[in-house]
Amino acid sequence: MAAPAFLRRHLAFLAFSIFILSAPLFTGNIYYLSILAFMATRLMITLGLNLLMGQAGQISLGHAAFAGIGAYGSAIMTTRWNMDPWLAMLLSAAFAAAIAGLIGVPTLKLKGHYLAMATLGFGEIVHILLVQLKWLTNGTDGIGGIPSLAIGSIDFGEPQMFHWLVWGVVLIMLRISLNLVDSRVGRSLRALHRAEVAAMSLGVNTSFRKVQVLMVSAVFASIAGSFYVHYVHYVSPVSYTLTFSVILVTTVVIGGLGNVWGAVWGSVLMMLLPEYLKRYNQDYTLLVFGVMLILIMIFLPGGLVSFKTLVAKMRERLGGARTASATGPGPTGGS
Amino acid sequence: MALLRVENVTKRFGGLEALKDVSFSLHEGQVKALIGPNGAGKTTLFNLVSGIDRPTSGHVFFRDEDLGRLTPHAASRLGVGRTFQHSKVFDDMSVLDNVKVGRYGRSHAGVFSAFLTLPRHRREEKAISEASLRALRRVGLGDRAHESAGNLPVGDRHLLEIARSLASEPTVLLLDEPAAGLNNEETAQLAEIVRRVRDDGVTILLVEHDMGFVMDISDEVVVLDYGKKIAEGPPLMIRNDEEVIKAYLGEDI
Numbered sequence: 001m002a003a004p005a006f007l008r009r010h011l012a013f014l015a016f017s018i019f020i021l022s023a024p025l026f027t028g029n030i031y032y033l034s035i036l037a038f039m040a041t042r043l044m045i046t047l048g049l050n051l052l053m054g055q056a057g058q059i060s061l062g063h064a065a066f067a068g069i070g071a072y073g074s075a076i077m078t079t080r081w082n083m084d085p086w087l088a089m090l091l092s093a094a095f096a097a098a099i100a101g102l103i104g105v106p107t108l109k110l111k112g113h114y115l116a117m118a119t120l121g122f123g124e125i126v127h128i129l130l131v132q133l134k135w136l137t138n139g140t141d142g143i144g145g146i147p148s149l150a151i152g153s154i155d156f157g158e159p160q161m162f163h164w165l166v167w168g169v170v171l172i173m174l175r176i177s178l179n180l181v182d183s184r185v186g187r188s189l190r191a192l193h194r195a196e197v198a199a200m201s202l203g204v205n206t207s208f209r210k211v212q213v214l215m216v217s218a219v220f221a222s223i224a225g226s227f228y229v230h231y232v233h234y235v236s237p238v239s240y241t242l243t244f245s246v247i248l249v250t251t252v253v254i255g256g257l258g259n260v261w262g263a264v265w266g267s268v269l270m271m272l273l274p275e276y277l278k279r280y281n282q283d284y285t286l287l288v289f290g291v292m293l294i295l296i297m298i299f300l301p302g303g304l305v306s307f308k309t310l311v312a313k314m315r316e317r318l319g320g321a322r323t324a325s326a327t328g329p330g331p332t333g334g335s
Numbered sequence: 336m337a338l339l340r341v342e343n344v345t346k347r348f349g350g351l352e353a354l355k356d357v358s359f360s361l362h363e364g365q366v367k368a369l370i371g372p373n374g375a376g377k378t379t380l381f382n383l384v385s386g387i388d389r390p391t392s393g394h395v396f397f398r399d400e401d402l403g404r405l406t407p408h409a410a411s412r413l414g415v416g417r418t419f420q421h422s423k424v425f426d427d428m429s430v431l432d433n434v435k436v437g438r439y440g441r442s443h444a445g446v447f448s449a450f451l452t453l454p455r456h457r458r459e460e461k462a463i464s465e466a467s468l469r470a471l472r473r474v475g476l477g478d479r480a481h482e483s484a485g486n487l488p489v490g491d492r493h494l495l496e497i498a499r500s501l502a503s504e505p506t507v508l509l510l511d512e513p514a515a516g517l518n519n520e521e522t523a524q525l526a527e528i529v530r531r532v533r534d535d536g537v538t539i540l541l542v543e544h545d546m547g548f549v550m551d552i553s554d555e556v557v558v559l560d561y562g563k564k565i566a567e568g569p570p571l572m573i574r575n576d577e578e579v580i581k582a583y584l585g586e587d588i
Contacts, residue, residue: 176450183449183456184435184442184463191425191436198423198496200407201385201416202503203440212446258427 012261013175020167024160033159037231039271040166041224046251046263047173048220053249054257055186056213057193058108061245062119065126066218068240069096070225072130075143075235085149089226093219100218104211111196115214123245130237142236149230156230166227173220177260189213190258254296256303265304336398338363338538339384339507344393346379346562353379355562356393361507366529366539368549370573371559372582377542378420380559381509384540385417386410397507412440416505418496420512420542426485430476433484433495434467437502441466470502471495474528489516494528501532508532510541514548526552550574558582 007014023036045067052058073092077083083091103122107114130137137143148157149165156162180186191199192206200206229235247270255266273292277285300306337360346354354376361367369377382388384395386407395402402410425433442463448456471477474494479487487495493513500508510529514522522545529552533539543549549556550570558566558573560582566573573579 179452180446180449183452183460184439184444185446185449187428187432187436188439190428191433194425194427195423197387197407198419198425199436201387201411201419202437202499203408203411204436205406205408216446 013171013178016174016264017171020171021164024163028160030159033163035271035275037159037162037166038228039267040163040170041228041231042248042251042271043170043263043267044173044224044227045221045248046255046267047170047177047260048217049248049252050255050257050260050263051177051180051189052213052217053252054259054262055181055189055193056210058210058214059113059116059249060119060214060217061116061242061249062103062121062123062126063217063221063248064240064242064244065119065123066096066100066221067225067228067244068126068130068237069099069218070222071229071235071240072137072143072225073222074226075146075229076136078147079143079145085147085226085230089223092226093222096218096222097215100215101211104214105207108210108214109207115210119245120242123240123242127237127241130240137237140237142234144234146229146233146235148233149227162231166231169223169227174260174264177263181260185209185212250293254293254303256300256305259303259305262303262305269304337361338398339540340394340396341380341384342394342396344380344383344390344395346376346383346388347391353562354383354390354559357559357562357564358393359557359564359567361538361540363538364533364536365554366533366541366552368553368556369540369542369559370544370546370549370556374561375559376562377559378511379562381417381511381540381542384410384507385415385509408440411503411505414504414506415509416500416503416507417509418493418500418511418513420515422489422492422496424484424487424492424495426483428484429480430482430484430487430495431464431467431471431480434470434499434502435463437470437499438463438466440503467498467502470498473501473531474498475524490518490521490525493517493525497528497532501537505537507538507540510539510543512542512544514543514545517545522548 024033027033045063049060049063052060070089070092073095074085074088077088077091078085103118104115107118131139148155150156154161156165188199188204188209191202192204192209196206251266251270252263254269255264256262273289274285277288296304300310302309339361341357341359344354344357345352357376357380369380371377379388383390384402386402386405386409389403397410397413397415400413402415405413425436442459444456444459468477468480471480474497476491476494476498479491484495497510497513513529514525517525526548529539553570555568556570556573557564558576558579565578565582566576568576
């Protein structure tokens with residue numbers, strides 16, 4: 001009895017896990033695997049950002065910078081200080097969390113979108129530092145020769161192995177995000193998003209929870225940055241700009257707020273669509289991309305995850321129309 | 336000793352004096368009503384008692400604790416619950432999930448135990464669900480638990496806010512215009528619920544314009560007018576108080 005209920009509850013997660021983890025068995029194509037690897041690191045960031053935006057209702061325009069902290073932290077600590085990559089990843093994530101806390105404590109006490117403004121400034125500062133602190137970051141030349149990840153004799157420099165590693169981490173992040181949403185903490189975040197005063201009056205320490213979810217999302221982004229540089233073995237400041245932060249926010253909105261799976265579908269679309277459009281005339285790529293985003297926002301304001309409700313609504317409308325025409329016009333026709 | 340003491344409270348917003356030297360106290364097990372014309376300072380007082388705002392001078396004591404120095408969530412955990420005049424139901428959550436938020440201060444799972452859904456966390460979630468359902472049944476919304484809260488009619492929204500607050504096990508419950516928008520039948524039902532909650536040992540302070548309702552369920556009434564307390568006493572006495580009648584311009588109370 002317990003097994004079917006468990007299956008039903010976790011069907012989407014299990015199906016997605018099996019699908020994505022079995023992908024390398026069907027294709028050894030490095031190009032496809034690399035798109036999937038980039039998609040995985042993108043997804044790590046958007047999962048955290050989805051929690052922050054969808055649950056707590058706070059916008060960050062600095063998530064590229066949190067990813068940058070992970071990327072540069074790993075790059076610097078492994079190439080210059082010969083540190084163990086896993087330890088470097090951990091320290092970078094801790095640093096990102098600390099910075100997120102420093103930004104969050106003063107701004108999240110206030111109501112309104114102060115966090116968006118503060119993170120916007122923070123993102124710019126980080127970008128400037130990455131370019132200007134040449135002694136540390138090598139400026140616009142970037143840092144190369146970043147080692148692959150490994151555990152003992154298992155080398156994750158091999159594309160298929162990296163696929164399993166990075167998607168394994170994504171699946172863990174997805175699982176714990178889903179768990180969080182369906183918990184006391186998740187409910188308190190949604191509550192403070194809808195009516196902060198009411199949430200406070202029910203005992204929720206709202207500023208603490210907001211800072212905490214910002215820190216969690218910064219850690220996700222930082223880990224994504226670390227995995228990314230261990231995959232491409234190189235880092236430069238061009239990846240960590242406001243443009244990237246805006247793309248991340250767009251991805252989360254397109255995918256759908258208020259549902260963790262929104263981050264998944266948003267990231268899949270935002271990675272595959274430009275990749276697909278690249279085959280055609282480069283000049284039209286951006287145009288087509290922009291139009292698609294506008295269409296999604298018009299017809300799926302709840303994001304890609306709301307597709308099911310849209311289909312249900314259409315079916316209802318069509319079904320209603322059919323009954324109406326069958327019974328002829330009349331006051332009861334539409335029901 | 337009084338459970339809640341409002342002592343010489345003054346609250347200024349810029350040049351406006353919303354409350355002027357107001358004092359009264361609330362005894363355990365009482366139902367006390369706060370009445371007065373619009374703008375008399377009733378909601379301002381509620382905000383001071385629930386820690387949302389701070390008095391300019393004076394104190395609000397809950398037992399020995401100065402509420403003027405506490406945050407709303409600390410006040411809630413201490414045992415001060417409230418509902419809102421303008422419904423603050425979490426619309427896109429289910430009715431049950433709304434009430435579950437009320438269990439927040441009575442549960443402990445943090446972000447890590449939520450991430451990992453530890454057995455301890457699962458047990459606590461189960462307890463939260465059960466307590467929340469009990470709270471919903473207390474206000475008669477037990478069979479609507481799984482509906483979306485946004486679909487509830489006005490009267491049920493008030494009840495949901497009451498259930499949500501009850502889930503936090505308050506010692507004092509502040510009800511801000513709970514009968515607003517209710518028809519006679521619903522108001523009678525509400526009075527029944529308020530009485531039952533009081534019988535369960537919850538002390539109640541309420542703001543209400545429906546005088547029939549106020550006179551029916553209150554043990555004592557405090558009348559505010561332009562931020563000043565102009566009368567305090569049992570309903571019968573208030574009904575015949577000249578100053579009160581004047582403040583209401585002869586309205587029948």
